[in-house]
Amino acid sequence: MITRKHVFTAAAAVALSVAATGTVQAQSRDQIRAVGSSTVFPFTTAVAEAFGKGGKFKTPVVESTGTGGGLKLFCAGVGPAHPDIANASRRIKKSEVEQCAANGVTQITELKIGFDGIALAYSKKAPAVELTTAVIWKALAKDVPVDGKMVANPYKKWSDIDPKLPNAEIEVLGPPPTSGTRDTFNELAMLEGCKKVPEVKKIVTDDKAFEKACMTIREDGGYVEAGENDNLIVQKLNANPSAFGVFGYSYIDQNRDKLQAAKMDGVELTAQNVAGGKYELSRPLYVYVKNAHAGVIPGIREFIAEYTSERAVGDDGYLSDKGLIAEPKDARDAARTSAMNLTPLQL
């Protein structure tokens, strides 16, 4: 009996001492922590690595949690237990700012790091295709207007929508609903495309219902949720040249020998067209920094300096090699000054 008691006491002691050492460690932190969007992840990691190689600070830890999940962690509070930086593939929402403020995170610095473009891309083996957001919406919406009524999407082939398009089955491999790319695709391609089809507005008058009708994607096989692994989607596109995949610019840029991006309204997917605002399916990318952590967690100001430096986000910066599309020079300079002063975000 005594021995058994000893075993339990020993186990409890181990657990307690383990917990105690951990708590002491958590009270101070000498390493920057970032969370958030998987789209911004490749850029923040590249900056983190360059920052760490500078030798003065530890290399920041970057987690890919998705924009929403990242901002939730970011807004959970102030202190070493909470991350210092949140990556976002969309602007922070008012509700999230309020959530932050409720937890004591009142001052946030916003860095707009550049742009990302989204494209429908397909195998190099297939002939070039030109699309518009309206066509994409008609091809992928669950219900489309026919004779003044919303009916289940009757289009089976691209040529059913527009005879100029290829006579091939509609098959788009895209990200699942949990992905930030899917959010952006819904907003930029589906919603905008839907607005260009005037009949929809006439049939669905309620604003909420309109948005829902626009952003609901068909489930009869035209759109295939292909998971988040882009390399896998490329293999599938090569096997089936008439299928399309939804990709971010950085991925297409790295794989131009295997993929081509469809022109949108006649505009090609190039860095210039995205930065100039000509290419429709593009979105700004943001990084949010907790002001209260500057000076507490070592290296935050220096990290911001690295992230906004010309050698990172400049036209020929190392982030452009990773597929980030830089902002124009004057916008970058303005952003750098306000970021270095930790000017708090005002919505």
Added chain:
Amino acid sequence: MSVTAAKSHYQSEAFARRLRARYAAERNFKIAGIAAIAIASLMLVVLLSSIVTKGYTAFWQAQVRVEVTFDKAQVEERNYTAILRQGLYAQFPEITERGARRTLNELLSSGAPYELEAMVTRDPSIVGTTRTVWVRADDEVDQFVKGYFTRSGPEAERRLNDAKIAAVDALVAKGALVQSFNTTLFSAGDSREAEQAGIWGAIVGSLLTLLVTMSLSVPIGIAAAVYLEEFAPKNKWTDLIEVNINNLAAVPSIIFGLLGLAVFLGFFGLPRSAPLVGGLVMALMTLPVIIISARVALKSVPPSIREAALGIGASPLQTVTHHVLPLAMPGILTGTIIGMARALGETAPLLMIGMVAFIVDIPHGWTDSATVLPVQIYMWADSPERAFTERTSAAIMILLGFLILMNGLAVFLRKKFERRW
């Protein structure tokens, strides 16, 4: 006597037919079994060969030979980039234009200047001398010489433009660009640049995590199994515990991650991404597996051993510690190692506690940020750079190597210490 004696039942036509049918059934069953094994091994061969053919090239890395002069002034201002570039330009005296030189710079890994810096730190006496050094080539050059990028087709759609291909060809012709064993893969932490990325950080993280898991789950698991099997009274409470343990063994691993997030991070305030927390979560996950296998091993020790020990006056505790437990140990070890192998290959629970992250620094302790091997594979598989494709497969091979080693150890221990009655 008589030729017309009635045929025995065993010689009847119906019996012979049934006999044939039974033999046929047995043959068909064997064929089905062999077919099943053949299909399974075919799948395995396809999987392994696809991994190996995709990944074996990652064990080599293109290196470029550069003659560098460690100029004292430049070393002092840590301008290793300039030192390296001067050496590179010297190999191409005909290229002087700025844009063309930029192309040359892109041949070398962005980590190459740090290699020079490390050389100087190791041996300061090389300052002021000229040395021949081999530095890593950029991952695109590496992929090109390995034949993954074409040299035909329109220039804009190629990863390497004509000028770069010409420079690479010139270096290869001079013998200044060769493929050598990729030591970085085994010595470095993660990196966004494929040629600088390695799995050492992930291996250390995996080892730290497994150590925590093992030191918690093995003693607790064995103690629980011994108590339940040898001492606990049979009543509805122990039945309830037994049902719950069996249930826990089948719970999806992500649930343990959520538990870890709530308890270890939320309540105890342990740091995120720490192997300590990963190990605790994995320990919870493997505990049921260890308890169940340890109980089976204890059960398989014949009661006669216990009775003999008790009969000559051993106390119940002595019976267990001197006789039953040592005899059950091979079975317990096998179960433990298989549980550990499962923990080594697990990623889902780690997602919740922040171990699925980009971590460059090699962890040095239980609370340093770390990641583990399967997570590293997942992160590389997700990277857009082409050079990560082969590295993903290489990392899978290394993980498989560890798993084979652990399972092989389990088989070996069982064979060596197993007792049959």
